[in-house]
Amino acid sequence: MSVLLFAAAVALMRYWSGNAENVHPRVHGPVLDLAGSSAEERGLQAMIDAVRGCSRCAAKLDVVVIRASGAEGLNPVFMGLDGVDSVVSMVITDRAAAERDDVERAVRDAEIVWFAGGDQCNYIRWIKGTRVHRAVQRVFRRGGGVGGNSAGLAIQGDPVYDACPDVSAKSLRLPPSDADRRAIPSGSDPTAIGASQSGSWSPTRAGPPRSGCRG
Secondary structure (H helix, E strand, C coil): EEEEECCCCCEEEEEEEEEECCCCCCCCCCCCEEHHHHCHHHHHHHHHHHHCCCCCCCCEEEEEEECCCCCCHHHHHHHHHCEEEEEEEEEEECCHHHHHHHEEEHHHHEEEEECCCCCCHHHHHHHCHHHHHHHHHHHHHHHEEEEEEHHHHHHHCCCCCCCCCCCEEEEEEEEHHHHHHHHHHCCCCCCCCCCCCCCCCCCCCCCCCCCCEEE
């Protein structure tokens, strides 16, 4: 595995595993993988096989892991699966990095884009509405796979609860059940069910997938 550090206003860490050449296979999606709290290998393999249109075959895919923190933790997970030619994990920590040509190109050329866990607020702050965001949408529209685990799963919805600590969540005025009332501490608002003040931003946002996976 190689580790590359790119100079910018804020440094971008990129962790590369596998073949550096793009494979550009035919893709058979789109596929949306909602993995839960962790990237479960059987679900990831099912996504890979759905995107490449076969299992136990020679077709290979390139994977991009988008992170707002962490390092190369998912590289060996993806490289251990059948049909993965390369994995690059990119740690994006400001909007400038998400607007860069080389970062957009890496995402656009992938067949699978995965959002790692962490803090979904950082994805909203640093990626929502950027060139990287639009590149993810293009991958999905052309038949690739998109997914995420934990915080990377939380941003797949429409709308999204962003969990940003400096922004108050709007309330959906829904009547609580009796169980809700019993569970709510005295003095709290029993109807404050969070919805993102940042608004919806589903990374795919291209209509329902033709096939889907759950980790």
